[in-house]
Amino acid sequence: MPESSRPSPEEIVLYEKDPETRIATITFNRPEHLNAPTIGARLRYAELLHRANVDDQVKVLVIRGAGNDLGSGVDLPEFMEVYTAPDEGPRLQDYRLTEDDDVRLPPQDSFRGGAQTGQWFADPRSGCRTLQDFKKISILEVKGYCYGWHFYQAADADLVISADDALFGHAAFRYAGWGPRMWSWAMTMGLRKFQEMVFTGRPFTAAEMYDCNFLNKVVTRDELEDEVGKYALACSRTRPTDVVYQQKLFFTMMKQHQGEYLGSILSGLFESLGNYVKPDDRDVVLDEETFERGLNNTVKDNDAQFPPDFRLSKSGRRKPE
Numbered sequence: 537m538p539e540s541s542r543p544s545p546e547e548i549v550l551y552e553k554d555p556e557t558r559i560a561t562i563t564f565n566r567p568e569h570l571n572a573p574t575i576g577a578r579l580r581y582a583e584l585l586h587r588a589n590v591d592d593q594v595k596v597l598v599i600r601g602a603g604n605d606l607g608s609g610v611d612l613p614e615f616m617e618v619y620t621a622p623d624e625g626p627r628l629q630d631y632r633l634t635e636d637d638d639v640r641l642p643p644q645d646s647f648r649g650g651a652q653t654g655q656w657f658a659d660p661r662s663g664c665r666t667l668q669d670f671k672k673i674s675i676l677e678v679k680g681y682c683y684g685w686h687f688y689q690a691a692d693a694d695l696v697i698s699a700d701d702a703l704f705g706h707a708a709f710r711y712a713g714w715g716p717r718m719w720s721w722a723m724t725m726g727l728r729k730f731q732e733m734v735f736t737g738r739p740f741t742a743a744e745m746y747d748c749n750f751l752n753k754v755v756t757r758d759e760l761e762d763e764v765g766k767y768a769l770a771c772s773r774t775r776p777t778d779v780v781y782q783q784k785l786f787f788t789m790m791k792q793h794q795g796e797y798l799g800s801i802l803s804g805l806f807e808s809l810g811n812y813v814k815p816d817d818r819d820v821v822l823d824e825e826t827f828e829r830g831l832n833n834t835v836k837d838n839d840a841q842f843p844p845d846f847r848l849s850k851s852g853r854r855k856p857e
Contacts, residue, residue, distance in 0.1 A: 542574055542611070542614070543566060543574075544576070545574065545576035545577040545579070545580035546580065547565065547566075548564065548565055548566045548571075548573060548574060548576075548577035548580075549562060549563070549564060549565070549573065549577050549580045549581050549584065550562070550563040550565050551563075551584050551587075551588075553588075553591070553593060553594055555593040557596075557768075557769065557772050558593055558594055558595035558596065558772050558777075559594075559595070559596045559597075559598060559768050559769070559772050560588050560591075560594045560596070560597050560598070561597070561598045561599075561600065562581065562584055562585075562588075562597065562598070562599045562600075563599075563600055563601065563602055564577075564599075564600070564601040564602065564606070564607050564686075565602045566602070567601070567602045567603025567604065567605070568603075569611065570605050570607055570608040570680075570681055571601045571602065571603070571605060571606065571607035571608070571686070572607065572608065572609065572610055572611040572612070573607070573610060573611065573663075573685060574611050574614055575611075575614060575618075575626055575629050575630045576629065578610075578662070578663035578664070578685070579629075579630075579632065579661075579662075579663050580663075581663045581666065582660065582661055582662065582663035582666045585597075585660075585666045585667060585670055586660075586666075588670070588672060589670055589671055589672060592777070594672060595672055595673065595771070595772050595777045595780060596672065596673045596674075596675065596768050596771045596772045597670070597672055597673070597674045597675070598674075598675050598677060598764060598768050599667075599674065599675070599676050599677065599689060599693065600676075600677035600764070601677075601679070601680075601686075603680075604679065604680045605679060605680030605681040605682075606676070606677070606678045606679055606680060606681065606682045606686050606689075606690075606702070607681060607682070607683070607684075607685070607686035608681040608683040608684060608686065609683045609684020609685045609686060609687075609706075609707065610684060610685050612832070614626060618630070627641060628641070630656070630662075631656060632661065645811050647808045648808070649808075649811075650804075650807035650808035650809070650810050650811065651804040651805065651807055651808035652804070653804075653807055654716055654801075654803040654804030654805070654806065654807035654808070655801060655804040657716040657717065657800075657803065658716070658717070658797065658800035658801050658803065658804070664685065664688055664716065664717065665688070665692070665717060665800055666692075667688075667689055667692035667693060668692040668720070668791075668796070668800075669788075670692075670784075671780075671781050671784045671785070672777070672780060672781075672784070673694050673695070673771045673780055673784075674692075674693045674694045674695070675693065675694065675695045675696075675697065675764060675767055675768055675771070676689055676690055676693035676695070676696045676697070677697055677698075677760060677761070677764045678690060678696060678697070678698040678699065678702045678704075678742075678751075679698070679699040679701065679702055679757060679760060680699075680701060680702060680703070680850075681702075681703055681850075682698075682702055682703065682704045682705075683703070683704070683705055683706060683707060683739070683848070684706050684707060684708070684715075687704055687705065687706050687715075687721070688716075688717055688720070690704065690750070691717070691720035691721050691724050692720060695752045695767060695771075696750065696751050696752055697751070697752060697753045697754075697755070697760065697763055697764045697767060698742045698745070698746075698751050698753070698754050698755075698760075699742065699754070699755065699756065699757040699760045700742050700743070700754050700755065700756055700757070701742070701757055702741070702742040702745075703739040703740070703741060703742075703848075703850070704739060704740045704741075704742075704745050704750070705733060705737075705738065705739035705740060705848065706733075707737075707835070707848060709733065709734050709735075709737040710737040710838065710848070711838075712810065713734075713813070714734075714803070714806045715803075716800075716803040716807070717799065717800050717803055718730075718734070718799065718803065719795065719796055719798075719799020719800060719802070720796065720799070720800075721733075722799075723791075723794065723796070723799075724749070724750050725745070725748045725749075725750050726748050726749070729744075729748045736846060737842070737846070737848075738842070738845070738846035738847075739846075739847075739848055742754045752767075753767075835848075836849070836852070839852045840852060840855075843857055844856065844857055
């Protein structure tokens with residue numbers, strides 16, 4: 537999909553606030569593409585979190601997705617554009633640069649070519665780790681797919697309320713072998729269960745994620761919006777916002793003592809080593825041949841190799857082995 541035909545960041549990420557309740561809401565509004573954020577939408581998300589963080593009329597932030605899903609990760613066609621033309625517009629935009637800035641990016645096969653991207657995802661300005669640094673109360677409403685970039689938000693939110701039909705995971709475990717900011721998932725899910733997700737690549741159900749203490753509450757889809765509203769209202773009526781800020785500082789210091797940011801920046805090291813990974817005979821390789829054939833077809837064929845309940849696609853999970 538050419539950039540000109542994609543919705544604007546303002547259309548993809550909606551924002552509203554109620555000064556009376558001091559509850560703000562961010563809505564990912566691209567349901568026809570499983571709420572996939574473009575680069576511009578991800579950067580807008582970072583800016584909105586910054587705005588809500590400063591705004592004295594906001595104490596609680598609810599994050600949700602329009603339609604049937606929270607979201608299934610980034611915009612794949614745009615990802616292909618960045619992957620195949622790393623020196624051009626989309627990658628520069630990701631770093632908040634333009635072609636007029638006269639900046640030459642490092643070669644893709646260099647150490648910095650990979651490490652720089654991983655380090656950028658650990659920067660709050662990138663929209664990947666931003667929620668981790670948010671100093672108000674955040675509540676994530678999950679339904680349907682919660683994959684990839686949206687799964688980052690689930691690890692970083694203060695409270696996560698989920699519909700019972702949700703699936704959690706990251707496709708990177710199937711294709712790259714790691715995902716940026718793995719520390720947060722390992723610490724919130726527990727090492728043993730997260731290792732299962734990484735090594736098998738399979739998605740986890742809401743029930744499984746609740747059992748490993750990743751979720752605060754699981755309800756039916758019909759109950760989800762009301763349950764999130766109840767939690768948001770309760771949080772908005774607790775101690776003053778100054779106290780909330782102090783509470784968040786406590787948790788921030790606790791996480792940093794455990795190495796949260798260290799875990800984030802280590803992703804840059806793994807990203808930089810990706811060029812040295814040699815595929816096995818049956819591995820899916822993201823190369824020019826893959827892109828010519830079509831990334832969606834490659835993903836579907838790879839998904840079909842796994843047992844039905846290990847597949848990422850809901851339609852694929854319904855097909856017999």
